[in-house]
Amino acid sequence: MATPVRKAVDDELLALDRQLCFKLYAASRAVTKLYRPLLDELGLTYPQYLVLLVLWEWDHRAPPPSPTVKALGERLMLDSGTLTPLLKRLEAQGLLSRRRSPRDEREVTLALTEAGRALQERASAVPERLLCATALPLADLLRVRDEIDHLLEALTAG
Amino acid sequence: MATPVRKAVDDELLALDRQLCFKLYAASRAVTKLYRPLLDELGLTYPQYLVLLVLWEWDHRAPPPSPTVKALGERLMLDSGTLTPLLKRLEAQGLLSRRRSPRDEREVTLALTEAGRALQERASAVPERLLCATALPLADLLRVRDEIDHLLEALTAG
DNA sequence: GGAGATTAAATTGTACACAATTGCTTTGTG
DNA sequence: CACAAAGCAATTGTGTACAATTTAATCTCC
Numbered sequence: 138m139a140t141p142v143r144k145a146v147d148d149e150l151l152a153l154d155r156q157l158c159f160k161l162y163a164a165s166r167a168v169t170k171l172y173r174p175l176l177d178e179l180g181l182t183y184p185q186y187l188v189l190l191v192l193w194e195w196d197h198r199a200p201p202p203s204p205t206v207k208a209l210g211e212r213l214m215l216d217s218g219t220l221t222p223l224l225k226r227l228e229a230q231g232l233l234s235r236r237r238s239p240r241d242e243r244e245v246t247l248a249l250t251e252a253g254r255a256l257q258e259r260a261s262a263v264p265e266r267l268l269c270a271t272a273l274p275l276a277d278l279l280r281v282r283d284e285i286d287h288l289l290e291a292l293t294a295g
Numbered sequence: 296m297a298t299p300v301r302k303a304v305d306d307e308l309l310a311l312d313r314q315l316c317f318k319l320y321a322a323s324r325a326v327t328k329l330y331r332p333l334l335d336e337l338g339l340t341y342p343q344y345l346v347l348l349v350l351w352e353w354d355h356r357a358p359p360p361s362p363t364v365k366a367l368g369e370r371l372m373l374d375s376g377t378l379t380p381l382l383k384r385l386e387a388q389g390l391l392s393r394r395r396s397p398r399d400e401r402e403v404t405l406a407l408t409e410a411g412r413a414l415q416e417r418a419s420a421v422p423e424r425l426l427c428a429t430a431l432p433l434a435d436l437l438r439v440r441d442e443i444d445h446l447l448e449a450l451t452a453g
Numbered sequence: 454g455g456a457g458a459t460t461a462a463a464t465t466g467t468a469c470a471c472a473a474t475t476g477c478t479t480t481g482t483g
Numbered sequence: 484c485a486c487a488a489a490g491c492a493a494t495t496g497t498g499t500a501c502a503a504t505t506t507a508a509t510c511t512c513c
Contacts, residue, residue: 161326
């Protein structure tokens with residue numbers, strides 16, 4: 138318990154805890170910061186961009202998944218407390234509409250407006266520009282992605 | 296430009312963009328959620344825990360770095376707009392004190408109280424419990440850490 | 454030594470996150 | 484049909500993040 142060995146293990150765990158968890162948190166914010174100047178041009182925040190990525194994807198998909206707040210929340214792992222105000226802001230910008238579903242009044246259905254679809258064109262350069270901004274070889278990015286993927290799977294599998 | 300090859304590359308970049316950036320963001324939030332029940336027991340939020348980890352580390356370090364808001368901000372990559380209210384809450388909980396530095400009145404010096412030091416004991420089980428909660432082999436965690444480390448280095452190097 | 458630049462923290466304003474609660478709607482059961 | 488249970492979005496309240504501005508102290512250079 139108080140042996141040097143035990144202490145060394147504790148130190149290692151503490152170090153790993155600090156490194157893994159702080160750095161994940163810092164890296165996530167750093168990536169958001171990289172996106173900011175690109176998304177500013179589109180008048181979007183990073184979470185708003187993620188929402189639109191999903192809606193654009195669904196817009197081209199057959200059969201189209203029904204784009205409700207709930208479905209969006211599952212996809213992005215966000216709840217209505219976060220999404221409702223965010224979607225209201227996108228609606229205020231004229232990018233989408235929110236309507237109670239006629240068949241189930243509990244649900245709210247989302248639909249891109251023409252402006253929302255048009256924005257996809259302007260956003261099409263974002264991924265490439267962002268990947269360039271990281272200044273990392275593609276191979277490195279693919280490896281990081283796979284590792285984070287693995288981590289996220291493990292964290293959400295349960 | 297409009298060739299099939301170019302389109303395939305675009306799709307791949309778009310996919311990578313979506314996967315890497317969304318998943319990093321999601322993984323960071325998922326980890327925070329894993330910490331929550333453990334930190335609730337200590338009355339701390341995740342960013343507050345990170346602040347205390349740094350202060351505890353500095354408390355045992357010789358020579359001690361001078362624990363100012365600025366130094367803390369550099370370590371955690373957070374600015375005074377985030378740290379000031381957070382530190383005020385930790386001060387209100389009696390875990391630390393904030394005092395204008397006598398030698399330079401622009402700076403605010405932070406000092407752990409006895410309660411702040413005592414909390415380190417109670418927090419000592421957090422890293423191990425957290426690592427268990429991930430349900431991932433240690434080797435996997437070490438690999439993720441190294442990859443995220445590499446990413447963060449690249450993002451903050453410039 | 455004093456005007457202007459620089460620095461550190463605090464403040465202001467906007468936008469997430471998320472737990473907990475509320476208000477409807479629908480569903481399931483007797 | 485009635486009514487309890489479950490489902491979905493919205494709301495409320497707290498706590499970050501972060502850009503931009505403000506305030507106060509220190510530094511620099513002449």
